Amino acid sequence: MSELPAEVALMWRLRDGSRRGPKPSLTVDDITRAAIDLADAEGLAAVSMARVAERLGNSTMALYRHVKSKDELLVLMSDAALERPDPLPDGVDWRTGLTFWAEGVMVAIRKHRWYSKLPIAGPPAGPNNLAWLDSALGALKDTGLPEGAKVGVVMGLMTYVHGEIRLSLDLAAGFRENPAAFSQYGEILALVVDSRQLPALARVLDARVFDEVSNFDEMSDEDFDFGLQLYLDGVAGFIERVCQDS
Structure with missing residues (x-):
């Protein structure tokens, strides 16, 4: 080129x-x-x-x-709008580094909530976005993963982080417009869910899980971290498998 x-x-x-x-x-x-x-x-x-x-x-x-x-x-x-990432803390392991990185993305986008509405037209290419990519890749430097695998791990993490933020902000907007749709969600589903046709969902309703779906005014740090740690658990298993095979 x-x-x-x-x-x-x-x-x-x-x-x-x-x-x-x-x-x-x-x-x-x-x-x-x-x-x-x-x-x-x-x-x-x-x-x-x-x-x-x-x-x-x-x-x-x-x-x-x-x-x-x-x-x-x-x-x-x-x-x-994304600005430059804070440097990773010295001496942290890959998991702590990626958690720090993901939380940093969350903080950055909270400053500019319209960011989640921007069209995604291609891979990161600007100086700030590439600085974030470099930071996440740097967290994986001592894992023993091949460079291509590091990119795959980071792209998967980006998909989770940005997807969770976009979904949470959309749900927050929906809650502000129609809070009853959230507070009454469990009751509404109970009227239409047949345990013979949707048995797994019926068990969730019986456990009253959706009784707590009531407020999406803010992105939940607890929910965000739960999904993040699930993803990182998978990365940990992947690293172990790759290192054993190499």
């Missing part, structure tokens, strides 16, 4: 911005920061080139000189 894709070059600030005349007063960083501030205040749906230009006190055309489309703006936001 002779040159970087345009969006990657933009995220790394490698797109040629040379022009004749005075130095422009507006930068890609200014535009990205304003878009993030707008999304924080009003949600991702409020973000448009016109609204960002208004927030900056510039014309929309002034933005297009730096960012060619809203799609490019969303790509910039997806990298800038």
Whole structure:
């Protein structure tokens, strides 16, 4: 490949911005920061080139000189909003490191809850997202896993973390709109679930598990950690198996 894709070059600030005349007063960083501030205040749906230009006190055309489309703006936001990860604590084992990493992702996205609504158009390629990828891979450096297996473990962890966050935020929004659908969930299912057709689900209802489905205002750290540790249990078994076979 002779040159970087345009969006990657933009995220790394490698797109040629040379022009004749005075130095422009507006930068890609200014535009990205304003878009993030707008999304924080009003949600991702409020973000448009016109609204960002208004927030900056510039014309929309002034933005297009730096960012060619809203799609490019969303790509910039997806990298800038995540910020850089904190360094892994010294001397921790792989499991503690990945737990620290996953909790860091959760904290970062809690600052910008619209992040879960961003379209995922490809693998991570921006400087911040790659810093997170590098951090997670670094947690696995002493496991003895082949490099390809490390990538597979981290991609699976990303799928869990981002999926859990997106699901939790969607459920929280649903709860705010219709809390009765959650508080009455067990009662509703009891009216339609036939133990002969759905025996496993009927046993869950008999155990009154869904009686506690009442509040999704916040992402549950306890539920998040439960699923995370299940995933890491699987990774531990995988590491043991690979190391035994090597």
